[in-house]
Amino acid sequence: MAGVAFVKQLPPDRGVRILGLPNRLVLVFAFSCFCVLVEVLLHAAGVFHWHYWWWNVPFVPLIIVFGYMTFFGIAAWVYDMGANRRRQLQVVGGLAAVDVLAGVGLGLAGWL
Structure with missing residues (x-):
């Protein structure tokens, strides 16, 4: 929100x-x-x-x-970025990938 x-x-x-x-x-x-x-x-x-x-x-x-x-x-x-949906999705997707990798890594390390 x-x-x-x-x-x-x-x-x-x-x-x-x-x-x-x-x-x-x-x-x-x-x-x-x-x-x-x-x-x-x-x-x-x-x-x-x-x-x-x-x-x-x-x-x-x-x-x-x-x-x-x-x-x-x-x-x-x-x-x-305006109407450049491809670039917007690349940035948001990249951030989501970093979050998933951090979640998996920190979860395996016992931090979550």
Whole structure:
């Protein structure tokens, strides 16, 4: 849902600037911060729990950059490919392949 909401907010023109900054960068950062804010509020309410000590409230910048900015950045990149469905599917398929390989590898290592 967050990815769909994100690309619906992207201006069609990549050159549009927000507060003098590239719109993609501003929106990637804003959506990432919002998602982390939701996680922090859910954690404070006792509804959501982080499993790892390094993926917790003191390390919010880590969660913003690696947890969400990569996701929203790639979503913007794929969106900007326009009608090139072949390239879009290659990128999304490549990411899916990396996820499957990581899942299998980490599962065999006993980390999952």
